[in-house]
Amino acid sequence: MTDETAVLSPSAVGPHRPAAEGGGRGRPGQVWRSRRYRWDLRFSPYAFVAPFFLFFAAFGLFPLLYTGWAALHQVELTDPDSMTWVGLRNFTRLWDDEFFWNALRNTFTIGLLSTVPQLAIALGLAHLLNYKLRGSAFFRVALLTPYATSVAAATLVFVLLFGRDYGMVNWVLSTVGFGAVDWQNGTFASQLAVSTIVIWRWTGYNALIYLAAMQAVPGELYESAALDGASRWQQFRHVTVPSLRPTIFFTCVVSTIGATQLFGEPLLFNGGSGATGGSDHQFQTLGLYLYEQGWVNLHLGRASAIAWAMFLILLLIAGAARLLRGRKDSR
Amino acid sequence: MRSLRAGRLTYLVLGLFTAGSLFPLVWTAIAASRNSTRLAQTPPPFWFGGNLGRNLQIAWTDANMGTALLNTVIVAGTVTAGTVLFSTLAGFAFAKLRFRGRRMLMSLVIGTMLIPPQLSVVPLYMLIARLSWTDRLQAVILPTLVGAFGVFFMRQYLVHALPIELVEAARTDGASSLRVMWHVVFPAARPAMAVLGMLTFVMAWNDFFWPIVALTQNGSPTVQVALTGLGRGYIPDQSVIMAGALLGTLPLLLVFIVFGRQIVGGIMQGAVKG
Numbered sequence: 001m002t003d004e005t006a007v008l009s010p011s012a013v014g015p016h017r018p019a020a021e022g023g024g025r026g027r028p029g030q031v032w033r034s035r036r037y038r039w040d041l042r043f044s045p046y047a048f049v050a051p052f053f054l055f056f057a058a059f060g061l062f063p064l065l066y067t068g069w070a071a072l073h074q075v076e077l078t079d080p081d082s083m084t085w086v087g088l089r090n091f092t093r094l095w096d097d098e099f100f101w102n103a104l105r106n107t108f109t110i111g112l113l114s115t116v117p118q119l120a121i122a123l124g125l126a127h128l129l130n131y132k133l134r135g136s137a138f139f140r141v142a143l144l145t146p147y148a149t150s151v152a153a154a155t156l157v158f159v160l161l162f163g164r165d166y167g168m169v170n171w172v173l174s175t176v177g178f179g180a181v182d183w184q185n186g187t188f189a190s191q192l193a194v195s196t197i198v199i200w201r202w203t204g205y206n207a208l209i210y211l212a213a214m215q216a217v218p219g220e221l222y223e224s225a226a227l228d229g230a231s232r233w234q235q236f237r238h239v240t241v242p243s244l245r246p247t248i249f250f251t252c253v254v255s256t257i258g259a260t261q262l263f264g265e266p267l268l269f270n271g272g273s274g275a276t277g278g279s280d281h282q283f284q285t286l287g288l289y290l291y292e293q294g295w296v297n298l299h300l301g302r303a304s305a306i307a308w309a310m311f312l313i314l315l316l317i318a319g320a321a322r323l324l325r326g327r328k329d330s331r
Numbered sequence: 332m333r334s335l336r337a338g339r340l341t342y343l344v345l346g347l348f349t350a351g352s353l354f355p356l357v358w359t360a361i362a363a364s365r366n367s368t369r370l371a372q373t374p375p376p377f378w379f380g381g382n383l384g385r386n387l388q389i390a391w392t393d394a395n396m397g398t399a400l401l402n403t404v405i406v407a408g409t410v411t412a413g414t415v416l417f418s419t420l421a422g423f424a425f426a427k428l429r430f431r432g433r434r435m436l437m438s439l440v441i442g443t444m445l446i447p448p449q450l451s452v453v454p455l456y457m458l459i460a461r462l463s464w465t466d467r468l469q470a471v472i473l474p475t476l477v478g479a480f481g482v483f484f485m486r487q488y489l490v491h492a493l494p495i496e497l498v499e500a501a502r503t504d505g506a507s508s509l510r511v512m513w514h515v516v517f518p519a520a521r522p523a524m525a526v527l528g529m530l531t532f533v534m535a536w537n538d539f540f541w542p543i544v545a546l547t548q549n550g551s552p553t554v555q556v557a558l559t560g561l562g563r564g565y566i567p568d569q570s571v572i573m574a575g576a577l578l579g580t581l582p583l584l585l586v587f588i589v590f591g592r593q594i595v596g597g598i599m600q601g602a603v604k605g
Contacts, residue, residue, distance in 0.1 A: 208595060290449055
């Protein structure tokens with residue numbers, strides 16, 4: 001935030017016409033108008049930012065704090081107004097809850113399975129899109145269309161594609177000589193399938209972000225690398241990737257946050273059986289477990305505790321990333 | 332900017348990934364035009380059948396897709412209008428006006444981006460339950476009416492796009508803040524408002540976690556909530572489910588086909604500046 005941009009303050013504007021034209025300073029109408037004008041200058045900035053903060057206070061800040069309070073109570077969905085103080089019991093129960101650890105593990109695995117390939121493919125695609133390309137607008141828009149598809153619609157299609165008996169994926173697999181895979185009931189298979197939906201929806205979006213960053217890399221860097229006899233791959237490896245490091249870091253953070261909150265895909269990949277994340281909880285994520293505790297089992301207090309646990313895990317990851325980044329920068 | 336010409340291999344690889352991006356969408360339409368018996372056969376169908384009209388009709392009536400689409404248009408439209416308006420107001424103030432606490436408030440705006448939505452979902456639900464808003468559209472609209480990203484996006488744009496002389500000139504002419512907003516800021520911000528509007532509309536249309544929590548009973552679902560009902564097998568016919576998915580996706584795809592280039596530009600612009 002630079003200060004040069006904010007030159008417009010009441011004092012910087014100087015005299016304004018209604019008062020400056022003078023002459024009638026004493027007339028009550030003019031005085032009133034000039035006073036109103038000064039008030040307008042002083043208070044309108046606050047009026048402009050007020051809607052954001054009002055809505056945020058009501059629907060963002062208050063709920064945030066209240067979650068911590070609710071996590072210390074027993075609250076049931078059927079009667080959210082009656083709360084019984086239970087201290088840290090929601091948290092200690094979570095600690096002993098095998099489904100919580102299972103959901104945490106699944107969130108981690110699915111996050112890894114979806115984020116790493118997604119960002120790697122996006123980087124490669126961005127590199128290709130950065131070439132002088134005929135029909136580049138078409139490729140960009142086409143690669144972004146999955147972004148416009150909702151979680152619900154995308155997951156329903158993939159449920160069909162990953163069907164065990166008549167799904168297209170298994171048909172292709174058996175045509176090329178592999179056996180059919182039970183994508184819904186196998187632990188690893190189902191997590192891979194859920195990850196595929198995430199990868200499909202977000203790769204194009206990330207590719208565009210990388211492409212934008214690539215176009216900001218000065219061309220001289222490539223020219224001098226080419227003069228040094230660097231091949232295209234070496235240029236990619238030693239010029240593109242290092243220049244993109246902040247952007248890559250940014251997308252890693254965003255994807256990690258997204259992966260922690262994964263919810264719609266595992267909910268709907270389940271077919272008919274509710275929020276358990278598969279018959280054996282094999283692809284139940286933390287987000288889904290929160291939903292199951294709160295809105296299927298009706299324990300809002302426990303759901304709040306899960307929300308706080310998720311937040312703490314995110315903070316831990318952020319801290320670790322910061323440490324990692326700090327070490328890299330100091331090298 | 333690089334000027335390397337793309338080779339055949341580049342086109343081949345890009346073509347493959349493009350096909351991969353588009354295929355599930357095309358196949359949604361193919362599956363929606365068949366019937367469930369045909370979908371339960373190998374090999375799966377690769378071309379359109381003749382059942383599209385019938386399936387769309389069943390999805391429309393049985394899953395209440397008509398009401399759901401209307402609800403979603405109302406929700407996404409209101410959220411988009413609100414986000415664009417409030418973001419432009421706040422973005423202008425943060426970009427061009429000097430006032431006490433400006434820096435602190437802007438940091439607060441950015442800080443709100445780091446709060447995961449799960450963290451507020453329980454109290455938010457209790458709040459709308461107490462207001463008796465469950466299953467009513469305002470339960471979905473009001474909590475998402477403002478967003479930090481929008482404020483940030485408009486601020487970044489207006490810092491460069493709006494010459495301060497224009498604002499000063501209007502001020503010297505005695506224009507009130509509202510007039511400055513209307514005659515100077517909005518015209519200058521129009522391109523960014525359009526991009527922010529499209530991005531917000533896509534996001535609001537596809538929002539899932541909060542609507543499914545807030546609109547649990549079948550009062551007034553959005554398209555995404557209605558699709559969940561389809562997926563849970565209230566209507567077991569797969570081709571009808573695909574017809575529903577098609578109905579929920581098609582409007583946005585049309586927006587995308589018309590405004591695709593601008594949306595792409597907006598995402599890339601946001602990426603560089605963000």
